[in-house]
Amino acid sequence: MRASERVYHALREEIVTWHLPPGAELSEVEQAARWGVSRTPLREALGRLSAEGLAVVGKGRTLVVSALSAEDVRHLFELREALETQAARLAARRGDVATFRALAARFAAAPDLLGPADPERLAYYALVAELDAAVDDAAASPYLRRSLTALRAHVARVRRLAQDNPDRLRRAADEHRLIAEAVADHDEVLAAQATAVHLRASLAHVLSTLDGPPGTPSAGPSATTPGTRRATRPAAPPVTQPATPLDTPGDRP
Amino acid sequence: MRASERVYHALREEIVTWHLPPGAELSEVEQAARWGVSRTPLREALGRLSAEGLAVVGKGRTLVVSALSAEDVRHLFELREALETQAARLAARRGDVATFRALAARFAAAPDLLGPADPERLAYYALVAELDAAVDDAAASPYLRRSLTALRAHVARVRRLAQDNPDRLRRAADEHRLIAEAVADHDEVLAAQATAVHLRASLAHVLSTLDGPPGTPSAGPSATTPGTRRATRPAAPPVTQPATPLDTPGDRP
DNA sequence: GCGGGCCGACTTGTATACAAACGCTGCCGT
């Protein structure tokens, strides 16, 4: 694979997973040395990240990882609603019934995925990714797909920002099931509206984990216990900390 | 200004204006020589064009100007509908009444701009651009704005592809007026729907100038005369011709 | 005669060297 592409995917992954938090400086020489490539392919990678909005120019000419405030999340969901409702509408128009009926069934069984095992919910999120991919394919709209692909990186970053509790995930699974059912029924209006419903609920959940730092009520870990939030993650109260760049990965010196 | 940015804007303009038609090869060395810069900034420019979808990889690793078939136009408008209806909705929610009332009035008077003078309709299209900018500002949604900005290049390219007759432009002006009125009224639903109406009408017009090469009926140049279509433009029947790269611009040897 | 493989030229991908611009620090003047 080309060096520029390899570095692009690696940096993108680090940004999405918050290993490179907002505000982290993306110095060309430093990153080039870190990934064992020259500045030329690295610049290309940074250019793509910048075009995607994952990196922005800082104070000087320095490129930094873009911020992600609560306001940014709101604005991001405004775009997301536009794109995903349209994708759902087109998928409902053109999609294959069996595909989405099967996905709906798997979402109906999704609570089985949310047991104590798999604390990262990898199986659940893989299922969500499958639905996204199926919608993209069914929509069959290249320009829309391109925009959605760029959007997904930001969405994934938000996912890591917010705390997902099992209760929310169960509700989300049902929202996804409704979307899949509507698409399978070729019901364009319902598919779009079900998508909008899901996005609004998702946004409300994300914002609730951001605005209420002490511990707003709602639901606990598994039962209705008003337990504490924000357990495993490195905690991001102001969301935009200056950020430490982290040391080199597993490359040779 | 930076060389890479200058070349990027120049190439983008050439692509949008069909001076570089679909299929035209964007050889690095050739274009670098043509614009009097090195390959490094030129590669950055090509990277941005590629990220925008204005350039795609051809058969080898050669980059060519992206095609724009009737099917592409349909797909483009699927994205456009998603983005612009949302922008209109948000603008209606947040926009300033006076601004859009004034724009509506100017669109009401738009037929005055469509006289025999100004055959390129620069004044009219400038007004449309003003409305677009006002909607973008009022929507105040950075992620959405970014996507819209990228989209506009493709839309501008389509505009040059289609033949705009005064009759269609008068109708379009009224559609724009309705959008501006709805935004001024803070009517989100109507603003989005008026935008959708305009886009569907616009798409239908564009496709009518593509699918019916001989001369479908509808309306003539100014009256109801069933005149001939396709007058001034270089004529693009298969839309995707191999394209001649055109000679160098006004740069020193 | 036709197919496969080799060779060559041209393209892009990468590395490095050079230049310019910006920020920062320290000093000097008021």
Add this chain to the structure above:
DNA sequence: ACGGCAGCGTTTGTATACAAGTCGGCCCGC
């Protein structure tokens, strides 16, 4: 003591040199 300015250092922007891969054509063998 504070503000401004100048010099320096570090950063990005650009150019060029080198490497690698690929496409096309040609030749040879079957």
